[in-house]
Amino acid sequence: MQFETAQLYLEDGASQDTLERELDARAHSLPGLRRIVFGRNMEGCWGAGDYTVDLHIEGNARDGAATAYLTQLPGVSRADHLVYRPINGGQRAAGLQNGVWRTLLFRVRPEACSEHVAALERDLLRMPAYMPTIRNWQLSRVTSGSEWTHVWQQEFVCVEDLQGEYLTHPFHWGWVDRWFDPEFPEWTVEAISHAFCPLESSLLTLPAITHGSI
Numbered sequence: 626m627q628f629e630t631a632q633l634y635l636e637d638g639a640s641q642d643t644l645e646r647e648l649d650a651r652a653h654s655l656p657g658l659r660r661i662v663f664g665r666n667m668e669g670c671w672g673a674g675d676y677t678v679d680l681h682i683e684g685n686a687r688d689g690a691a692t693a694y695l696t697q698l699p700g701v702s703r704a705d706h707l708v709y710r711p712i713n714g715g716q717r718a719a720g721l722q723n724g725v726w727r728t729l730l731f732r733v734r735p736e737a738c739s740e741h742v743a744a745l746e747r748d749l750l751r752m753p754a755y756m757p758t759i760r761n762w763q764l765s766r767v768t769s770g771s772e773w774t775h776v777w778q779q780e781f782v783c784v785e786d787l788q789g790e791y792l793t794h795p796f797h798w799g800w801v802d803r804w805f806d807p808e809f810p811e812w813t814v815e816a817i818s819h820a821f822c823p824l825e826s827s828l829l830t831l832p833a834i835t836h837g838s839i
Contacts, residue, residue, distance in 0.1 A: 639700025664822030
């Protein structure tokens with residue numbers, strides 16, 4: 626299974642309703658598509674587009690097929706699309722419904738040492754042990770040509786859990802933030818894209834077998 630995600634940027638005045646109809650209607654044109662999930666990004670995102678899209682594709686998809694599909698949608702000015710490979714994750718709420726889906730894309734500094742990158746990945750995966758409101762999570766490495774190197778996804782029951790416990794927790798600011806802050810000697814991450822949107826049903830814990838929107 627190949628995993629892909631994208632941030633869609635819309636033209637000024639573009640119709641979101643039209644885009645959402647076409648996202649699902651045109652999905653059949655993608656070879657091997659097993660599941661497509663998309664949602665409007667909510668207020669408070671930064672460095673992100675207007676929509677988050679995730680695709681599960683059987684086997685190895687034809688290069689450029691998903692990028693072409695996304696950029697040709699009505700009203701889309703740009704699609705920041707990438708392919709990723711999950712490396713670890715966990716779940717507390719299989720089949721979570723009517724929650725919030727968060728996607729953090731980040732780029733590791735080219736000069737960062739492998740020991741720091743590995744420690745950063747371990748610390749991100751430790752966060753759910755301190756933050757029970759992270760219901761499901763997955764950390765992945767980007768495998769396609771992209772400005773991003775990692776995808777860090779979480780599912781929450783509500784947006785208050787993301788903006789509350791997750792973003793303000795002492796473990797986040799007292800420990801994990803050192804990898805993202807240039808004032809620390811451990812500084813490893815040089816850019817991020819923080820997006821979150823409504824989630825109808827869990828992306829991280831349900832089989833990738835159907836088309837659907839969130």
